[in-house]
Amino acid sequence: MTKLRPQFVLFGDSITQLSFENGGWGAALAALYSRQADVILRGYRGYNTSWALLILDKIFPELSSPPDVVTVFFGANDAALPVPDGKHFHVPLPQYKANLHQIVSHIKSNSETTVVVLITPPPLDDEAWIEFRRANYNKQPEALPDRINEVTKLYAQACKEVAKEACVPVIDLWSVFQQTQNWRQAYLIDGLHLSVGGNRIVFNELVNVLNDILFLRADKLPMDFPPFGDIDPKNPGVAFQSWENNSNLAKVNILDW
């Protein structure tokens, strides 16, 4: 496939991997940009930022056509508590911060114009998550909890700091969710993963960020190929030729900003 459209890559853990499920924020983004951008899913269930580093140059190789937007949405696993059995997702806080910096700078090093949007982990509903793990993984009490919201908060803060230091936009999901009183029931399904309502919040926040960047607005990006209303059935070639001429100009603009 030749690159016909801008590419938006969603890079993250399970909350990204699940984003094309019913009501998911990734699918909603693909629907909004259905004629304008390709939304590429790179979500890896259970991954933390240290493992993300191991696949970074394969997903974003140097010589390839760089994506136009990348969401980087890690931290829910990094924030897991360290456990003695070695089967853990935990990444120490300073390491998480350094890893995020490395992810952002790697993506930016391929293309300065790539817009990187950091997303903090959502807040954890401690009790619901314990209940989910007890019911689904038959965990013994000593293995519970494996995550607590007070720790996730620190990772969300670190993510915001990285965004500030690297001068990239950030969606502070940890705070946004908690602005709604019943966020636990409204936005989460198991204490950690997103409900349809939670997905809608991520989508809305991401659209807000993209709307701030003029050329990425869904109502500004050029469509690929003319809308059917512009096509004269008796002489359809005219609309396509005209689209091609304008589209080339639009592409130059996108590359230049």
Place this chain on the structure above:
Amino acid sequence: MTKLRPQFVLFGDSITQLSFENGGWGAALAALYSRQADVILRGYRGYNTSWALLILDKIFPELSSPPDVVTVFFGANDAALPVPDGKHFHVPLPQYKANLHQIVSHIKSNSETTVVVLITPPPLDDEAWIEFRRANYNKQPEALPDRINEVTKLYAQACKEVAKEACVPVIDLWSVFQQTQNWRQAYLIDGLHLSVGGNRIVFNELVNVLNDILFLRADKLPMDFPPFGDIDPKNPGVAFQSWENNSNLAKVNILDW
């Protein structure tokens, strides 16, 4: 982006363009293959096969990496009745058939291994579609109807004939929908476009086709990068190296069949 995974391209009209809306068949496919394939949306609202021909070599250029699966889902607009004002979508039946053949052979000419799946237009609910056009476009009675199911039936049959002649799989949506007694209410929203239930049927039928092709089964295609359960947190590189070795073998298999 380097091609890390097989690519599934959804090529069609509005029923494809809308397939990432809530409950859409495209989003469901992307969710099912979230770690295995990229689902690329190429849906063009209002397009018929004659206009599709005008963009064919841009979407599927000769020298580019060919997709692994392409759904070709046109006919709902081709089957529109010819109207005197010239603003119509109508494509004569023999031309529709010739156009579909050209689309299939163009895609196949780039890569013999690309799996092309034809999908017939869904049946039309004549009365609901008239009502929708009256309510939304304020059409005068003489402009109604612009489509009737008895004509759409002929286009669905032609689509099946093309599939047979070109030896590619086909989903006979026109017939499948009508196997359910209340198909009009269950599968359509405005007489023409798909409800969540209709989207689910397209998804199920497509998964059935893909399941018949061993290497495209969601439970057979290799994941990109190891599942987190295979990763030893104390030595994560081992799992990634092992994945890379196996993955290269898997890729050769995909290219060879």
